[in-house]
Amino acid sequence: MIISQLGYYSLIFGLLTSILIFFNSSIQIKKNNSVISNKTTGLIGFQFFFVIISFISLIYSFIISDFSNETVYNNSHTTKPLFYKITGTWGNHEGSLLLWLLVLTGVLLGFIFKSKNEPNNYRQLTILFHQIIVIGFFVFILKTSNPFNEIFPVATEGLGLNPILQDPALGIHPPILYLGYVGTSIIFSAALASMICSHVNKSWAKEIKFWILFSWFFLTGGILLGSIWAYYELGWGGFWFWDPVENVSLMPWLSLTALLHCVVTLEKRELFKNWTIVLCIITFALSMAGTFLVRSGILNSVHTFANDPSRGIYILTFLLVLVLLSFVVFVIYENKNFVQKSEIFAWSKETSILINNWFILYFLSVVLIGTIYPIFLDVILDEQISVGPPFYNKLILPFLIPFVLFMSIGPSMKWIKTNIKIGVKSFFIIMVTLILSFVTIYYIGSKNIFLLLLFIGFFYLLLKSLDQLRQKTKNFAQIFSHTGFSLLLISILLNSFSSNEIIRNIQVGESFSLKNEKILFQKILVEKEKNYESIIGFFEILDEKNKIINLHPEIRIYNEPEMATSEASIKTSLFKDRFITINLIKDQNFFNVRYQHKPFMIWVWISTLIIMLGGLFAIFRKNKEVNI
Amino acid sequence: MYSKKVKLRLLFIVVFLTLIVLTTFIVFKVLKDNVVYFKSPSEINLQMEISKKKIRVGGMVKKNSVKMNNNKIDFIITDFKNELYVTFSGTVPNLFEEEKGVVAEGFLNDKKFLIADKILAKHDENYMPPEVKKSLGE
Numbered sequence: 001m002i003i004s005q006l007g008y009y010s011l012i013f014g015l016l017t018s019i020l021i022f023f024n025s026s027i028q029i030k031k032n033n034s035v036i037s038n039k040t041t042g043l044i045g046f047q048f049f050f051v052i053i054s055f056i057s058l059i060y061s062f063i064i065s066d067f068s069n070e071t072v073y074n075n076s077h078t079t080k081p082l083f084y085k086i087t088g089t090w091g092n093h094e095g096s097l098l099l100w101l102l103v104l105t106g107v108l109l110g111f112i113f114k115s116k117n118e119p120n121n122y123r124q125l126t127i128l129f130h131q132i133i134v135i136g137f138f139v140f141i142l143k144t145s146n147p148f149n150e151i152f153p154v155a156t157e158g159l160g161l162n163p164i165l166q167d168p169a170l171g172i173h174p175p176i177l178y179l180g181y182v183g184t185s186i187i188f189s190a191a192l193a194s195m196i197c198s199h200v201n202k203s204w205a206k207e208i209k210f211w212i213l214f215s216w217f218f219l220t221g222g223i224l225l226g227s228i229w230a231y232y233e234l235g236w237g238g239f240w241f242w243d244p245v246e247n248v249s250l251m252p253w254l255s256l257t258a259l260l261h262c263v264v265t266l267e268k269r270e271l272f273k274n275w276t277i278v279l280c281i282i283t284f285a286l287s288m289a290g291t292f293l294v295r296s297g298i299l300n301s302v303h304t305f306a307n308d309p310s311r312g313i314y315i316l317t318f319l320l321v322l323v324l325l326s327f328v329v330f331v332i333y334e335n336k337n338f339v340q341k342s343e344i345f346a347w348s349k350e351t352s353i354l355i356n357n358w359f360i361l362y363f364l365s366v367v368l369i370g371t372i373y374p375i376f377l378d379v380i381l382d383e384q385i386s387v388g389p390p391f392y393n394k395l396i397l398p399f400l401i402p403f404v405l406f407m408s409i410g411p412s413m414k415w416i417k418t419n420i421k422i423g424v425k426s427f428f429i430i431m432v433t434l435i436l437s438f439v440t441i442y443y444i445g446s447k448n449i450f451l452l453l454l455f456i457g458f459f460y461l462l463l464k465s466l467d468q469l470r471q472k473t474k475n476f477a478q479i480f481s482h483t484g485f486s487l488l489l490i491s492i493l494l495n496s497f498s499s500n501e502i503i504r505n506i507q508v509g510e511s512f513s514l515k516n517e518k519i520l521f522q523k524i525l526v527e528k529e530k531n532y533e534s535i536i537g538f539f540e541i542l543d544e545k546n547k548i549i550n551l552h553p554e555i556r557i558y559n560e561p562e563m564a565t566s567e568a569s570i571k572t573s574l575f576k577d578r579f580i581t582i583n584l585i586k587d588q589n590f591f592n593v594r595y596q597h598k599p600f601m602i603w604v605w606i607s608t609l610i611i612m613l614g615g616l617f618a619i620f621r622k623n624k625e626v627n628i
Numbered sequence: 629m630y631s632k633k634v635k636l637r638l639l640f641i642v643v644f645l646t647l648i649v650l651t652t653f654i655v656f657k658v659l660k661d662n663v664v665y666f667k668s669p670s671e672i673n674l675q676m677e678i679s680k681k682k683i684r685v686g687g688m689v690k691k692n693s694v695k696m697n698n699n700k701i702d703f704i705i706t707d708f709k710n711e712l713y714v715t716f717s718g719t720v721p722n723l724f725e726e727e728k729g730v731v732a733e734g735f736l737n738d739k740k741f742l743i744a745d746k747i748l749a750k751h752d753e754n755y756m757p758p759e760v761k762k763s764l765g766e
Contacts, residue, residue: 235719362651369655374663384666386684391662395655503718505696555722564722586725590696594719 007057180219481614
């Protein structure tokens, strides 16, 4: 109880510190005495410290099951294992916002230490803009989502955590994702500051690139973890559903990807100044919009825990204020920065990056429209609709072909001007691409021309990226992420076009078959665990080589809150995942069994890791002259 | 006459705008073809003709209506005014139960019969999809 109070007052102190920093920075800027004193750094340190104290208090309240705290009462239970008591801290609305605030104040501290060589007025202004966001979130938390609300009388038992969230992934998916999401905030503040100080130049690009890569790296990781989690937990056997909540994480990812290509052009050639700034603003706005969509309860999904319209309205208003602010800053200071110094020729790296950006922006718009159109229609016309995967497939897949072609040739372009030469080597690569594509198409037994074209594009990208390894100056960041990206596309395509599944309602002892495999439902076993009862199905699979594979899918019936979940049983191999889930319908004798072959599943994860590895290379690359 | 540079720029702008208009047009065309409308059994009953497009129907699973065999599950969705027979072969979610909320996605055979290819019923016990809540007029 006292700890909970400590957390609350720590938040108040945090808010007061923010206001202090805000005014301090404004005064310094007015006086034009913009040396960042130890006092300012100290205050920012304190601000971070207060948020940490408050965060630890909340974790502690969860560990000791302090049910006088409303958040703990709503989301925890004494029988829950310790691990889920801790991770449950950010498995709810209030706690996750506290985590958001923690990252928000943390990145500012990181920025202060990293930007020591930058002009002081720019740093001071960044602090000022960042404090606006920080204050906004402090007020938001204290006003609408206080994690330290007390309830009286104190309950003896809590309501428990949603069983879907009782998974090890809860420990790591939200924090990693938030590092990516909230990392974009510092990009936003710094972009506005640099605009005002006319500091949009090569040195700024180098500086901000770190934060772009930082956010991009963690956002990629967060999305990957979310996909893996959805794959084994939700029981559909898919890893991407074009669910609005997934889309809102994909949108900032797309604009970050565009931005990280664009900022390199700024760094090398001092081009696309305004465009870089616009992308910085868009990226953070999309992050905020994501928070709004998930937190307002407009979308229904596993991520929506509480529906409270006032929260949605607050975030929306705050978002509009920030966008308006950045718009005003942009309009006033735009001309000062806009000096197009150098010429670009049609065949150059600059052009290819511009093309990359246009394509990514197109993909982004498609996802944006697909996500917000249903909301729009619901509000305006009171009609309920949903937009399914066909929409995205039809609009994104065809454009991927030219996109990957440009992506294949882009990296070998030179700055300013490139002379195109087609040598023997190019023909060799094209030949290998064609052979690989035809073999693949033959292997999956498809006669679809469009599919063939997609494979040709993806394999070409793969080979062209690997071909870069022969160059003298190797850019590992680019090679890894482009190779990873092409592998990802190939795996996804193979996965979706050669998956097989069978769904049956069967009783114990019955069997069925899929392709050349025989699946026998041997028996069930009921076990009692600490906070759930588990019904385990024993399945024996005889594969085409008569090898026996055992799978044990589960149905878990949790007691607090009372709810059933299915735990898939997955046997992963290099080329194929075998995936089985069972379900039980009340008062029926049948088990609803779903058995699937998911080819190349593990390659979807591996290739995303390769993409991230590229990001790591870029982050740790020291000032060497390398092309992207 | 205009100089060559101006002409080139003009051409560029025209091509660019055409491209944007064209893409917007295509995007919204595809969007229109691929949205899935949500209806209640009563709304379907009121329709003059049945659409050939995929729809979602929400309501309650009627008591004692679930019948299963090896390949399919039959049940009735009701909004307490009208009923709709559903036949479905696929995975049912954990929370599929008689007298609980459900959303079925599929094609209408006639006004009283839906061939579903997906059933959605998720989240905790108290949870009811907003659409279902609305269609039950709660």
